Amino acid sequence: MGMATTVLAFGWNPEIKGILFLVVGFVVLCGSVYLLLATNLGARLGLLVALAALFGWITLLGATWWVNASTSTTLGLQGRQSSWTAKEVVVGDLSQATTSAAAASDPTTLGFEKLPADNPGFGQAVSAADEILVTETKKFSATSDYVVTAVYDKDGGSYPKWGPFDFFAWFHRPHWAIVQVQPVIPQETEPGRAPPTPIPDPSQPPVYVVMLRDLGTERIPPATITLGAGALFALTVLLLHRREKRLNAHLAEAGEPTGPPART
Numbered sequence: 448m449g450m451a452t453t454v455l456a457f458g459w460n461p462e463i464k465g466i467l468f469l470v471v472g473f474v475v476l477c478g479s480v481y482l483l484l485a486t487n488l489g490a491r492l493g494l495l496v497a498l499a500a501l502f503g504w505i506t507l508l509g510a511t512w513w514v515n516a517s518t519s520t521t522l523g524l525q526g527r528q529s530s531w532t533a534k535e536v537v538v539g540d541l542s543q544a545t546t547s548a549a550a551a552s553d554p555t556t557l558g559f560e561k562l563p564a565d566n567p568g569f570g571q572a573v574s575a576a577d578e579i580l581v582t583e584t585k586k587f588s589a590t591s592d593y594v595v596t597a598v599y600d601k602d603g604g605s606y607p608k609w610g611p612f613d614f615f616a617w618f619h620r621p622h623w624a625i626v627q628v629q630p631v632i633p634q635e636t637e638p639g640r641a642p643p644t645p646i647p648d649p650s651q652p653p654v655y656v657v658m659l660r661d662l663g664t665e666r667i668p669p670a671t672i673t674l675g676a677g678a679l680f681a682l683t684v685l686l687l688h689r690r691e692k693r694l695n696a697h698l699a700e701a702g703e704p705t706g707p708p709a710r711t
Contacts, residue, residue: 477501495687502680509673516666524672526664531575531624536584537655541625548601549657554625559599568624569598576626576656586654592631594645596653599625622660629653 477497484493512523537544544550551557562569573595580586580593587593603620605613630651634643695705 492690495683495690499680499683499687502676502683505676506673506680509669509676512669513666513673516669524668526667527661528665529663530661531572531658532661533579533583534657534659536579536586537657538586539652541627541655544655544657546657548621548623549625549655554599554601557601559601559623559625562598562600566598568600572598572600572624572626572658575624575658576628579656579658580628580654587630591642591645593628593654594631594647595626596629596647597627599627619662624658624660626656626658627653628656 480500481493481497484496487493488496508523512525516525534546534549535544540552541554542550542552548557549559555561562572576595577590581588581590601623603622605616605619607618608616629647629649631645632648634646636642698705
């Protein structure tokens with residue numbers, strides 16, 4: 448009875464099963480390759496060749512993850528995705544902001560562009576501002592308590608660029624966004640009827656959400672894997688090269704032919 452209970456508990460634990468699948472798969476795949484190499488090349492040389500092949504494969508796999516980290520298709524290990532982060536929430540006049548990049552009554556005088564409602568960046572900035580105003584800072588109890596009156600965007604762009612080529616533009620200047628909202632006049636919703644159209648309350652001061660784009664770390668994990676595995680691959684290949692040179696030197700001293708055997 449106790450043995451059956453242990454087996455059932457073990458079988459229904461998905462974490463343990465996942466670990467077992469990974470360990471068994473690694474042992475079977477890598478172990479079978481090493482066993483084949485060891486029987487033909489010897490235990491030490493076979494291990495070195497198997498490690499070189501493994502690290503080379505991980506390098507190619509990591510490079511694939513690295514290149515495709517920002518595509519719509521999720522591949523491999525990825526870091527934190529880019530998102531908007533709140534720098535401050537200003538009530539009243541935006542010129543009172545402590546963030547110098549946004550401290551102006553009219554953001555367009557600081558290089559900001561007023562986005563139209565059909566711009567994709569408009570919806571992304573508004574969604575992030577809703578999360579900040581309702582969930583993080585709790586300035587409002589719900590998104591129905593205000594209306595968005597304007598969204599300003601200032602993308603610093605990337606650098607360095609040489610003419611039309613931007614392949615090496617790996618560095619980015621700060622990307623800012625300001626979402627302006629206006630509290631609405633409280634209205635009663637009649638049962639069975641659609642909610643009334645929100646009406647901005649001109650007696651209330653506007654609220655500005657100043658946000659900075661966090662570029663995230665999407666490419667850092669695959670880049671770390673690629674560079675680390677690439678260094679180990681280079682090391683194992685170097686060890687194989689040094690071993691071959693030493694073997695050829697010993698064969699030359701003994702008067703034996705070096706290099707691969709001649710075809711007959």
